[in-house]
Amino acid sequence: MPCVQPGEQVILEVEDLSHSGEGVGRWQGQVVFVPLAVPGDRVRATVVEVRKKYLRARLEEVLLPGPARCRPRCPSFARCGGCHVQHLPYDYQLQYKAKLVRDSLERIGKLTGVKVLPVLGMDNPWHYRNKVRFHVAHRAGRLALGLYAPGSHVLGHWMARDAVCHIVDGELNNLALMIECLLNKYRESLLDGSKTLLSYVTLRKAVATGETMVVLATTKDRWPRQEELAGELARIGRVTTVVQQTAVLPDREVDVGHTRTLYGKGYITDRLGDLVFRLSATSFYQVNPVQTRVLYEKVREYAGLTGLERVMDAYCGVGTIALFLARQAREVLGVEVSPRAVADARQNARLNNLNNVSFVRGAVEKLLPRLFDRGGGPDVLVLDPPRRGCHRSVLEALARCPVPRVVYVSCDPGTLARDLGFLAGHGYRVVEVQPVDMFPQTHHVECVCLLEQANVDLEEE
Numbered sequence: 001m002p003c004v005q006p007g008e009q010v011i012l013e014v015e016d017l018s019h020s021g022e023g024v025g026r027w028q029g030q031v032v033f034v035p036l037a038v039p040g041d042r043v044r045a046t047v048v049e050v051r052k053k054y055l056r057a058r059l060e061e062v063l064l065p066g067p068a069r070c071r072p073r074c075p076s077f078a079r080c081g082g083c084h085v086q087h088l089p090y091d092y093q094l095q096y097k098a099k100l101v102r103d104s105l106e107r108i109g110k111l112t113g114v115k116v117l118p119v120l121g122m123d124n125p126w127h128y129r130n131k132v133r134f135h136v137a138h139r140a141g142r143l144a145l146g147l148y149a150p151g152s153h154v155l156g157h158w159m160a161r162d163a164v165c166h167i168v169d170g171e172l173n174n175l176a177l178m179i180e181c182l183l184n185k186y187r188e189s190l191l192d193g194s195k196t197l198l199s200y201v202t203l204r205k206a207v208a209t210g211e212t213m214v215v216l217a218t219t220k221d222r223w224p225r226q227e228e229l230a231g232e233l234a235r236i237g238r239v240t241t242v243v244q245q246t247a248v249l250p251d252r253e254v255d256v257g258h259t260r261t262l263y264g265k266g267y268i269t270d271r272l273g274d275l276v277f278r279l280s281a282t283s284f285y286q287v288n289p290v291q292t293r294v295l296y297e298k299v300r301e302y303a304g305l306t307g308l309e310r311v312m313d314a315y316c317g318v319g320t321i322a323l324f325l326a327r328q329a330r331e332v333l334g335v336e337v338s339p340r341a342v343a344d345a346r347q348n349a350r351l352n353n354l355n356n357v358s359f360v361r362g363a364v365e366k367l368l369p370r371l372f373d374r375g376g377g378p379d380v381l382v383l384d385p386p387r388r389g390c391h392r393s394v395l396e397a398l399a400r401c402p403v404p405r406v407v408y409v410s411c412d413p414g415t416l417a418r419d420l421g422f423l424a425g426h427g428y429r430v431v432e433v434q435p436v437d438m439f440p441q442t443h444h445v446e447c448v449c450l451l452e453q454a455n456v457d458l459e460e461e
């Protein structure tokens with residue numbers, strides 16, 4: 001048990017970065033996590049948490065900066081939970097992410113010797129986000145838009161004070177400032193006692209067309225001057241639709257709660273390559289349009305389609321990957337749990353005149369095993385699950401009914417490693433892993449992996 005108490009100060013050398021971008025050092029042999037410290041730093045830190053196997057400490061002073069440390073571009077970097085590694089140069093961030101993927105595969109998946117390619121990064125790793133959710137605070141007689149501080153429900157980045165978020169699209173930053181002014185004009189009608197009935201404001205821009213959506217998440221269905229506010233919102237920037245969302249659970253990945261269109265069509269339309277996509281307020285859509293092309297091209301390469309294959313796109317969202325692959329496949333079936341995303345996906349197949357694609361609504365863990373057991377697996381399966389990875393029943397179905405090619409897209413190296421570890425133990429070979437940097441300045445990394453049946457070559461010989 002560590003012989004140190006919370007509140008005590010320690011001095012240590014930082015040797016590594018954790019999976020969430022915290023500095024990792026040792027003090028008297030104990031592992032210490034120090035947010036905002038980087039490898040090579042010598043730091044003074046205050047212990048804030050004492051656990052059996054590790055300590056957590058607050059950075060007080062960098063006594064000697066590590067060679068990689070750089071000045072974060074955003075003045076609220078240390079206060080805001082949006083970015084985690086702005087204090088590291090971009091090249092270093094990419095190396096860190098590659099190591100993170102390799103370490104997860106080895107440590108969690110028990111997979112050694114997997115080919116992990118260098119991370120595909122961005123030429124300009126700033127202002128890439130096409131979507132941002134600003135929380136709304138009521139303080140000192142004003143409504144303020146901002147981003148939460150790490151691990152809290154208090155604003156760490158205030159749009160009015162800090163002006164721009166350096167990873168959000170420039171036009172959305174400007175829009176946020178104009179919206180904040182407008183909300184204050186309607187402040188009285190947005191109050192419920194001393195609190196605001198507006199929980200957050202989401203801005204989403206279709207970067208190729210400029211169409212922009214404003215989503216107001218509220219605790220009440222109706223409030224005074226609602227239509228007036230929506231009408232004014234629709235006249236600023238390139239806002240084409242305003243949607244209200246009530247009773248939402250912000251951390252849920254699947255759309256829950258009720259949405260109502262206050263202005264416009266209730267959706268925006270974007271273009272990726274020569275495909276168009278309709279996007280409703282709650283449907284999932286990748287947030288980095290530049291890297292989405294890179295990611296999907298890699299999926300297409302790994303899918304290795306010749307025009308004859310039956311493809312399944314599991315966790316398909318609005319059908320982006322399914323439609324991206326459709327012209328090279330015999331047929332594609334998308335599976336998605338969100339009713340709104342499925343409605344968008346079906347509409348997107350029609351918009352792009354792709355008749356060999358269909359979508360079913362339901363949970364992959366229920367539908368995929370049933371479909372596999374009934375008709376055998378597809379020739380190519382794309383898996384793009386949420387952060388928690390694939391349900392065990394999905395992996396077991398893959399073990400029962402082997403699929404020649406699986407392309408696994410993941411935004412969480414930990415759950416990816418767990419699932420690949422299972423599949424590697426049940427007849428699949430992990431051919432290659434390509435990390436793609438969809439989220440510069442953060443600790444997040446996306447991966448595309450190709451898996452094949454381990455015994456295919458042997459059977460053919």
Ligand SMILES: C[S@@+](CC[C@H](N)C(=O)[O-])C[C@H]1O[C@@H](n2cnc3c(N)ncnc32)[C@H](O)[C@@H]1O
Nearest residue numbers: 284286315316317336337338363364384385386
């Ligand atoms: C990471 S997103 C990928 C979407 C799409 N492939 C893309 O690139 O835009 C995961 C999707 O899985 C859906 N989803 C979450 N849990 C699900 C489940 N149990 N069964 C089916 N779909 C699910 C979410 O609604 C979301 O659209």
